[in-house]
Amino acid sequence: MKALVYHGAGYKSWDTVADPQIEAPTDVIVKIDATTICGSDLHILKGDVPAVREGRVLGHEGVGTIVEAGSAVTTLQVGDQVILACIKNCGRCDYCRRGVHSHCAGGEGASGMGWIFGHLINGTQAEYVRVPYAETSAHKLPEGVTPAQGVMLSDILPTGFEIGVLYGRVKPGDAIAVIGAGPVGLAVMTTAGLQGASRVIAVDIDESRARGALDFGATHWVNSSDPDWRDKVLALTGGHGVDVSVEAVGIPATFQMALDIVRPGGNVANVGVHGGSVSLALQDLWIKNINISMGLVNTDTLPMLLRLVADGALNVDKFATHHFELGNILAAYDVFVDAAKTKARKVILHG
Numbered sequence: 322m323k324a325l326v327y328h329g330a331g332y333k334s335w336d337t338v339a340d341p342q343i344e345a346p347t348d349v350i351v352k353i354d355a356t357t358i359c360g361s362d363l364h365i366l367k368g369d370v371p372a373v374r375e376g377r378v379l380g381h382e383g384v385g386t387i388v389e390a391g392s393a394v395t396t397l398q399v400g401d402q403v404i405l406a407c408i409k410n411c412g413r414c415d416y417c418r419r420g421v422h423s424h425c426a427g428g429e430g431a432s433g434m435g436w437i438f439g440h441l442i443n444g445t446q447a448e449y450v451r452v453p454y455a456e457t458s459a460h461k462l463p464e465g466v467t468p469a470q471g472v473m474l475s476d477i478l479p480t481g482f483e484i485g486v487l488y489g490r491v492k493p494g495d496a497i498a499v500i501g502a503g504p505v506g507l508a509v510m511t512t513a514g515l516q517g518a519s520r521v522i523a524v525d526i527d528e529s530r531a532r533g534a535l536d537f538g539a540t541h542w543v544n545s546s547d548p549d550w551r552d553k554v555l556a557l558t559g560g561h562g563v564d565v566s567v568e569a570v571g572i573p574a575t576f577q578m579a580l581d582i583v584r585p586g587g588n589v590a591n592v593g594v595h596g597g598s599v600s601l602a603l604q605d606l607w608i609k610n611i612n613i614s615m616g617l618v619n620t621d622t623l624p625m626l627l628r629l630v631a632d633g634a635l636n637v638d639k640f641a642t643h644h645f646e647l648g649n650i651l652a653a654y655d656v657f658v659d660a661a662k663t664k665a666r667k668v669i670l671h672g
């Protein structure tokens with residue numbers, strides 16, 4: 322088959338590789354119908370994720386059709402179209418039984434890592450992929466939901482809702498701010514209404530990204546390259562600060578911005594993946610009763626979000642800005658890398 326292979330920092334190519342095989346009775350093999358590229362793939366390609374070895378097929382988001390099922394798989398069948406959660410879920414280990422699938426200790430990544438696709442095992446940017454623990458990690462695509470819609474549920478929608486909205490303890494009537502209006506920040510804004518947020522302020526250094534968030538549930542936007550950006554956010558909250566500020570970029574400067582605009586007693590939810598440490602002014606924060614949360618997505622809300630998409634209660638159509646055939650994935654990477662110029666949000670690769 323053909324697949325997008327990582328060849329060390331800075332190098333990738335669309336190669337012919339061996340077809341995946343069933344390795345455990347709980348595996349299925351899926352033919353990819355739709356996949357996409359994530360900011361994390363770009364981190365890997367920069368060499369920021371040393372666990373990814375040369376020769377690894379990248380990608381952790383996908384929708385596909387089952388072409389072969391292991392002997393223990395009874396609830397899924399050959400021919401079923403499924404959404405692949407970016408996190409494996411064995412359903413049996415201590416972490417899975419507590420709902421913390423991000424640290425699933427089953428099989429591959431047994432040290433307790435749920436993110437394995439395109440990281441510890443071959444991923445979804447390929448014609449075929451082996452899916453471990455398929456019955457609990459793959460979700461049937463309901464009628465009426467397209468593969469391009471379904472692929473938004475592999476990672477970004479659950480990440481935005483779980484790590485931004487739920488960990489951030491968003492409540493009815495809350496004013497929230499989301500720093501970073503990329504696909505993940507937009508997923509936070511898209512799902513914040515599910516917990517009753519009434520004011521959603523998009524903050525981004527790129528004005529077109531901040532303004533574009535109005536299509537994803539934001540009620541206001543602020544350009545953070547404006548020296549008065551903080552005053553503008555405070556003015557939208559009666560001078561108090563937001564109830565919840567969500568960091569969806571992954572650099573120290575934006576984490577500090579999130580701390581700078583939260584009201585006393587509020588929550589800061591860090592969603593961004595950071596490559597280094599940040600400093601915490603605990604001497605100022607403790608007396609403000611600030612709660613700080615963070616985490617790797619569990620994807621346990623995927624089935625609930627999927628019902629909302631299937632019933633038309635959650636619109637995910639605007640995330641996809643560009644479409645390519647899977648074999649053109651190198652061109653899709655070029656468009657995605659240059660998002661500031663191409664205005665790319667999610668690029669969809671059709672298998």
Ligand code: NAD
Nearest residue numbers: 360501502503504505525526527569570571593594617618
């Ligand atoms: P992205 O790079 O597409 O978007 C980031 C946005 O932040 C862009 O719109 C950019 O203009 C803006 N930005 C950059 N610097 C800024 C600054 N100084 N001030 C204000 N805005 C700034 O990223 P994404 O795909 O939306 O992902 C966001 C983060 O979420 C990444 O760090 C990603 O790795 C992380 N992530 C986390 C999880 C998880 O499980 N926690 C899962 C998926 C992705």
Ligand code: ZN
Nearest residue numbers: 411414417425
């Ligand atoms: Zn598990």
